Amino acid sequence: MELTYKKRNVYAEADDTELKRIFDYCEGYKKFLDGAKTEREAVTETVAMAEKAGYKPYTLGGKINKGDKLYYNNRGKSLFILRAGSADIAKNGVRILVAHIDSPRLDLKQVPLYEKAGAAYLKTHYYGGIKKYHWLTIPLALHGTVVLKDGRKITVGIGENDCDPVFYITDLLPHLSQDLNKKTIGEGFEAENLNILIGGIPQKGDEKNSVKNGVLKLLNEKYGMIEEDFLSAELQAVPAAKAKDVGIDRAFIAAYGHDDSVCAYPEITAALQTETEQTVLTILADKEEIGSEGNTGMQCVLIDDILNEIAKSYGVNPAVLRSNSMCISADVTAAYDPGFASAFEENNVGMVNCGVTMNKFTGARGKSGSNDASAEYIGYLRGVFDRYGVIWQTGELGRVDLGGGGTVAKYIAKNNIDTVDMGVPVLSMHAPYELVSKADVYSAYKAFCAFIK
Ligand code: MN
Numbered sequence: 031m032e033l034t035y036k037k038r039n040v041y042a043e044a045d046d047t048e049l050k051r052i053f054d055y056c057e058g059y060k061k062f063l064d065g066a067k068t069e070r071e072a073v074t075e076t077v078a079m080a081e082k083a084g085y086k087p088y089t090l091g092g093k094i095n096k097g098d099k100l101y102y103n104n105r106g107k108s109l110f111i112l113r114a115g116s117a118d119i120a121k122n123g124v125r126i127l128v129a130h131i132d133s134p135r136l137d138l139k140q141v142p143l144y145e146k147a148g149a150a151y152l153k154t155h156y157y158g159g160i161k162k163y164h165w166l167t168i169p170l171a172l173h174g175t176v177v178l179k180d181g182r183k184i185t186v187g188i189g190e191n192d193c194d195p196v197f198y199i200t201d202l203l204p205h206l207s208q209d210l211n212k213k214t215i216g217e218g219f220e221a222e223n224l225n226i227l228i229g230g231i232p233q234k235g236d237e238k239n240s241v242k243n244g245v246l247k248l249l250n251e252k253y254g255m256i257e258e259d260f261l262s263a264e265l266q267a268v269p270a271a272k273a274k275d276v277g278i279d280r281a282f283i284a285a286y287g288h289d290d291s292v293c294a295y296p297e298i299t300a301a302l303q304t305e306t307e308q309t310v311l312t313i314l315a316d317k318e319e320i321g322s323e324g325n326t327g328m329q330c331v332l333i334d335d336i337l338n339e340i341a342k343s344y345g346v347n348p349a350v351l352r353s354n355s356m357c358i359s360a361d362v363t364a365a366y367d368p369g370f371a372s373a374f375e376e377n378n379v380g381m382v383n384c385g386v387t388m389n390k391f392t393g394a395r396g397k398s399g400s401n402d403a404s405a406e407y408i409g410y411l412r413g414v415f416d417r418y419g420v421i422w423q424t425g426e427l428g429r430v431d432l433g434g435g436g437t438v439a440k441y442i443a444k445n446n447i448d449t450v451d452m453g454v455p456v457l458s459m460h461a462p463y464e465l466v467s468k469a470d471v472y473s474a475y476k477a478f479c480a481f482i483k
């Protein structure tokens with residue numbers, strides 16, 4: 031009997047067949063990453079995957095029958111995927127998988143366009159936790175939706191095709207950065223300076239604001255919009271880079287939006303592919319990066335409404351259904367980075383290649399704001415993961431009292447549902463180009479499959 035506990039390395043234990051499975055699986059993940067950089071795009075991509083797997087749209091209030099495969103598209107920004115199982119849901123409850131599909135980025139302001147010193151720029155208001163200097167001098171793409179006064183919706187996308195132009199935020203040259211270098215990073219890089227260069231050719235025969243008018247003319251030709259239409263638009267600047275293998279052995283993937291596509295994609299694929307008698311609800315949430323607020327965030331009562339609809343359709347008391355339900359709140363965690371070793375405590379942090387990472391709790395300053403999963407629930411999950419050969423580990427976001435963070439777990443748990451945080455460890459989390467291990471992505475997929483079986 032092994033008395034000591036040691037983390038296991040997924041790659042070290044993988045034979046050639048398993049290694050091929052890991053790599054093949056991650057090709058699909060990379061495609062998803064490139065097609066789903068915003069919550070709206072993630073919903074569109076996932077609906078297409080769900081429909082291909084035989085899922086049908088659900089309307090609130092509709093009856094749910096055993097065997098139904100349904101999805102509920104909430105305003106194009108969050109998604110509920112339901113597999114109505116044959117198992118007794120009064121006893122087994124619903125297996126819930128949650129991840130979020132919004133990522134940190136630069137949102138355009140509502141009156142974004144202006145001209146200065148011979149160039150046109152877009153004002154931004156950043157979304158989620160970013161290090162502002164990361165966003166200077168990298169290629170940016172514009173994504174989003176413009177809603178015209180007559181209700182027509184225009185989808186904007188510039189910067190992702192190889193022939194597209196990209197957008198850009200300038201930085202000060204090092205030769206002139208003596209004063210800047212003395213400032214703290216917070217003082218040196220201000221949000222109001224995150225202005226995106228969008229054009230530079232003056233409109234002929236026009237003396238004032240001429241570059242700006244040239245930009246407006248092009249936007250009008252391409253999208254039929256006028257400047258006022260920015261008022262009812264959601265436009266986002268995201269890194270224009272595509273997901274790429276990293277390392278000569280291709281062990282890692284660098285991409286924008288691993289947080290939290292790297293949990294969403296394993297959830298989606300597990301939910302769509304796993305044959306099970308359980309009732310499984312997979313939720314892709316919006317607004318996690320800004321506190322899960324609003325009617326597309328996880329604090330919205332919609333989850334309750336949908337659980338009630340399931341209970342009603344099955345003729346089960348909704349309180350009983352909830353009390354027997356279980357949830358994995360799938361969100362990324364910080365991976366140990368030897369370059370910043372002092373930020374972590376080595377025994378209690380997710381290590382790359384050691385599998386999907388369970389955080390019993392999150393929060394800050396003495397677990398504050400955290401869902402602290404019970405020993406009973408974690409003990410149950412240990413048994414499940416063992417049965418299905420899942421290599422996994424535990425972790426914390428970093429050293430105690432250095433900072434912290436939260437997830438949607440507490441908003442699920444407050445419905446009287448056992449919930450635990452689990453996700454892929456990420457290096458450079460919240461950077462424009464984040465890094466994960468392919469082995470950990472596949473481990474997450476295996477864990478979620480085991481959970482819903
Ligand atoms: Mn996250």
Ligand code: MN
Binds near residue numbers: 289319460
């Ligand atoms: Mn995040």
